[in-house]
Amino acid sequence: MFIEYTWLVPLVPMLCFLIIGLIGRKTPEKGGYIAIAGALISCILAVLISYEYLTGDAYPEPVTQSIQWFIIPGSTDFVINLGYYVDGLTCLMMLFSSFISTLIFIYSIGYMGDQGARKTRYYAEVSLFLTGMLGLIVSSNFLEMFIFWEVMGLCSYLLIGFWSFRHPDGDAASANAASAAKKAFLVTRLGDVCLMAGLFILLGQFHCLDYTALFDPANIANVDSNMLMLAMALVFGGVIGKSAQFPLHDWLPDAMAGPTTVSSLIHAATMVKAGVYLVARGYPLFVQCPDVMLFVGIIGGITAFIAATMALNNMNIKKVLAYSTISQLGYMILALGAGGYLIALGMQMGDAEGTALIAAGTAGFTAGCFHMMNHAFFKALLFMCSGSVIHAVGTEDMREMGGLAKHMKITSITMLLGSLSIAGFPFFSGFWSKDLVLEIAMEAGSDGTVWFTVMWILAIITA
Numbered sequence: 001m002f003i004e005y006t007w008l009v010p011l012v013p014m015l016c017f018l019i020i021g022l023i024g025r026k027t028p029e030k031g032g033y034i035a036i037a038g039a040l041i042s043c044i045l046a047v048l049i050s051y052e053y054l055t056g057d058a059y060p061e062p063v064t065q066s067i068q069w070f071i072i073p074g075s076t077d078f079v080i081n082l083g084y085y086v087d088g089l090t091c092l093m094m095l096f097s098s099f100i101s102t103l104i105f106i107y108s109i110g111y112m113g114d115q116g117a118r119k120t121r122y123y124a125e126v127s128l129f130l131t132g133m134l135g136l137i138v139s140s141n142f143l144e145m146f147i148f149w150e151v152m153g154l155c156s157y158l159l160i161g162f163w164s165f166r167h168p169d170g171d172a173a174s175a176n177a178a179s180a181a182k183k184a185f186l187v188t189r190l191g192d193v194c195l196m197a198g199l200f201i202l203l204g205q206f207h208c209l210d211y212t213a214l215f216d217p218a219n220i221a222n223v224d225s226n227m228l229m230l231a232m233a234l235v236f237g238g239v240i241g242k243s244a245q246f247p248l249h250d251w252l253p254d255a256m257a258g259p260t261t262v263s264s265l266i267h268a269a270t271m272v273k274a275g276v277y278l279v280a281r282g283y284p285l286f287v288q289c290p291d292v293m294l295f296v297g298i299i300g301g302i303t304a305f306i307a308a309t310m311a312l313n314n315m316n317i318k319k320v321l322a323y324s325t326i327s328q329l330g331y332m333i334l335a336l337g338a339g340g341y342l343i344a345l346g347m348q349m350g351d352a353e354g355t356a357l358i359a360a361g362t363a364g365f366t367a368g369c370f371h372m373m374n375h376a377f378f379k380a381l382l383f384m385c386s387g388s389v390i391h392a393v394g395t396e397d398m399r400e401m402g403g404l405a406k407h408m409k410i411t412s413i414t415m416l417l418g419s420l421s422i423a424g425f426p427f428f429s430g431f432w433s434k435d436l437v438l439e440i441a442m443e444a445g446s447d448g449t450v451w452f453t454v455m456w457i458l459a460i461i462t463a
Helices: 008-026 028-055 088-111 116-138 142-164 171-206 217-221 225-242 251-257 260-269 272-281 290-312 317-349 352-393 409-423 429-447 450-462
Strands: 063-072 078-086
Touching: 008 028, 008 116, 028 088, 028 116, 078 088, 078 116, 078 142, 088 116, 088 260, 088 272, 088 352, 116 142, 116 260, 116 272, 142 171, 142 225, 142 251, 142 260, 142 272, 171 225, 171 251, 225 272, 225 290, 251 260, 251 317, 260 272, 260 317, 260 352, 272 317, 272 352, 290 317, 290 429, 290 450, 317 352, 317 429, 317 450, 352 409, 352 429, 409 429, 429 450
Parallel strands: none
Antiparallel strands: 063 078
């Protein structure tokens, strides 16, 4: 009843983007209420679709529907479709992306309240940003996902550079915002070129890009394993760019030049989560390549450690949170890499011990997705709290702050809760997901390769 309307989830914010662009200036809050309504409708739809899927007969098999978009003729035709694909991962991502975006849009009414006519541009862009994320989540094939992936890349450029004209702090800050936007756009483009190359190889091997065809074991068995390994390594290159993994991590702290609400969107609900989602979505293909999964895990572990050390050395309240985001993304990638490596080993063994490894590896997938959801909530909270602090004290330099708990009681309590959660304090959400990530890394180290033991040590130091 509701699943067949999955295509509406990204379409509603898209329509809001068009409405705000056309008549936003004439509406109250210059389009703010329209953006909130769009995000809220998408959130309600996501709840209904998820409830129907998770309680329906099809679960845990995915529900997918597509129409033919175009055919590239040849000796064997390449068929490209448009459609939606609903499974547990889709439901998880739809729910937290739409819900947190709705809260950020509501917060924006107060935070961007002094922007006057420029609010129309802001609300139009964040609506298109949400369209990109939700479209990427519900896509039924890699090409459709790539199109929405690029829509998000464009919106991140526009939103990070929002202050590139008339920044409240003057011309130097405006120039900084403009260069940060260009840097984000160009660095993520490096990753996107790798992703596109990987998709070309997959199209050449499978003759289509639909998830149902690519994840079918019979089809996977018929492709060249070396080409598949190259394709997945290139696809992970796209993840390194979008999710700011080492060595393409440098754009994310500079992205703080945008408004705090944009930082919250990019770091919590959308954008950087897209890379982690891509690894999770392509898991049936990634686990065919143990070497790629080892590389994924190592990149995740190194990123988590390096970014955490950089956060300790920074005095800007938003940049500390930015480096912390990179570090937590490293945790998610480490969990997915370790889990995938165990599954790959288990598939090669094929005996009872192999089945046990596959079960352990599946827990790695769960750990990565669980930490992604937890992180979305506490990081959005921390960014919005930091926005509240910046508005109150007029600076982002933590050395000039102090004694704010007396004056900002609610913000101090909420920020403490967010900090305890991200630190993995017992019985807060981060405690459970971080513990699971560390457990999977340790398992991969003892049953797989010593590299994961090294990554486990780095992850412990990071925590």
